[in-house]
């Protein structure tokens with residue numbers, strides 16, 4: 001089964017209006033999803049930066065950043081068209097694109113100051129280590145300053161068959177082999193860690209305001225959008 005087919009098979013049946021965002025995205029709870037966003041906001045100065053949210057899901061990072069008034073120029077991209085349609089309904093003012101950025105770069109030569117990948121590498125796709133290596137090369141191509149991504153931690157007390165777990169030391173070595181300094185953050189959840197790769201590249205003078213128009217999703221879906229994420233943290237259900 002192709003990656004896209006496996007991702008679709010996992011997430012599309014979850015896209016139901018009655019479910020909360022974190023549940024559709026297969027996070028254990030809203031607090032876990034937000035804790036991953038907090039690492040990004042805590043470790044990177046995002047003020048006035050362009051940010052590409054790769055595997056944006058329902059676009060909840062857009063709302064998180066907006067609440068902090070950081071002036072971030074946000075673009076969300078997801079492989080699943082239905083996911084992007086739902087994100088666009090939930091957050092009509094945000095910019096979303098449908099694409100598999102690891103197969104085709106839809107942004108031409110554009111670089112974003114920051115790229116962020118939260119939960120994108122969670123599913124066990126059968127070749128996760130090789131896939132991560134290839135994906136990181138693409139993320140570095142897309143990024144001017146810092147790539148931030150999280151992975152499920154191998155120390156996790158309760159594993160799930162459909163998920164893939166990583167050793168932070170091994171991932172740090174992988175990033176360094178790609179010629180990049182790696183910072184590991186693993187103090188926020190028992191089952192997750194974040195890697196920051198700072199690229200030390202000069203910031204481009206100007207970047208286009210929008211991605212290619214044929215890739216944006218101007219058509220709001222008619223279906224009822226999924227509910228917004230819960231405000232109060234919920235009890236962990238045993239998922240990431």
Ligand SMILES: C[S@@+](CC[C@H](N)C(=O)[O-])C[C@H]1O[C@@H](n2cnc3c(N)ncnc32)[C@H](O)[C@@H]1O
Nearest residue numbers: 025055056057078079080100101102118119120
């Ligand atoms: C666990 S969800 C996380 C969503 C979002 N980052 C969040 O934290 O709320 C993972 C998302 O990554 C998307 N995804 C997986 N592989 C992708 C790829 N190659 N390109 C773009 N999106 C991808 C999935 O469709 C899904 O929406």
